[in-house]
Amino acid sequence: MSADPATPADPPRSSRAGRNLPMALAVGLGLGGVIIAALLVYRQLFVVIVAAAVVTSVWELHQTLSKARGIRLTWVPLAVGAAATVVLAWPYGHTAQGLGVALTVLACMGWRFGRGADGYLADVAASSFVAVYLGLFASFATMMVAPPDGPGRILTFLIMVVASDTAGYAAGVLFGKHPMAPTISPKKSWEGFAGSVTGAMIGGALCLSLLLHGSWWHGLISGLVVAVVATGGDLAESLIKRDIGVKDMGTLLPGHGGIMDRMDSLLPSAVVTWLLLSVFVPIA
Structure with missing residues (x-):
């Protein structure tokens, strides 16, 4: 045999x-x-x-x-x-x-x-x-x-974005059925976006109240805005990559692509998070 x-x-x-x-x-x-x-x-x-x-x-x-x-x-x-x-x-x-x-x-x-x-x-x-x-x-x-409370502001910013990305990914995998933008990013779903909003709002409420001693409901608003902007940033980079015909911008980070592939939701979110925190938690 x-x-x-x-x-x-x-x-x-x-x-x-x-x-x-x-x-x-x-x-x-x-x-x-x-x-x-x-x-x-x-x-x-x-x-x-x-x-x-x-x-x-x-x-x-x-x-x-x-x-x-x-x-x-x-x-x-x-x-x-x-x-x-x-x-x-x-x-x-x-x-x-x-x-x-x-x-x-x-x-x-x-x-x-x-x-x-x-x-x-x-x-x-x-x-x-x-x-x-x-x-x-x-x-x-x-x-x-x-500012003196800068570490708390950065952690709030990062936690909201990461919570948005992670909860959106999990919700999309578990429940995603309705495509959000099929011609831009076929794997994105409205269920995933709902997960992003929920995760970012929870993260925002916890961070603003615990790290920055602000109002939890300001955190909910911040999380909602960041989830929308982070998702928009992700879709914008997907459009750029589709336009030039590449999957990733680089290969430096195993499992992620390049550094630029991790910046898509962070960059626009940094702008709006700075603005929101400047309004909700003014620098003394």
Whole structure:
């Protein structure tokens, strides 16, 4: 009797989203641990982490857009300008944000002269978009961590976004039947969105009352808004990736894709969370 044919090794376990779920969870927990440690030990380290994530995301976008569409970001001035906007928002606030974006765009326009007229508008437009999307949006995280209660504000921001993503994923897997945006992200469902809203509202209520000594109902409002914005940010990046024909923006984070793939819901949420907390928990 001949030997049984060799059985191929089992493929890595993946979720319904097509990811290696155990690896994704391990990487996510590791990143969360690094961020919490930075907030507790030395708040400025958090700003350094955000700036490093922004620079890495600029590089990922530069590589992806160049290969997929022939769009070449002026990545050197873009990375420097975006990182400077993030870092300088600590001491200089809105002045650093406005001048940072304006000077970054000007530098990108001039830097691009060397490659001639062919594709100039597309390259500069994409670079300007990234200066706002990464540099400006991420700098609102710096604005949140700068006050004395900054660690609590950042934890509130992160917990609401993570709760939105996690509860939305769980609800979508368990109960998802009605597609939310089938032409953009087929796996997103209205049931998943309801889970996102519920998770973010619970997280917001707990964080505002326990971490920031605010009103729990302000936390409910904040969670609702963040869930809507985080979902919109996720859909917007899905549109960008569909437009250029890629699944992920990078491969740096196993189970997640690239750094940019983890920033989609965080970036716009940073803007609205800063605004909401400024209103509901004014800085003394």
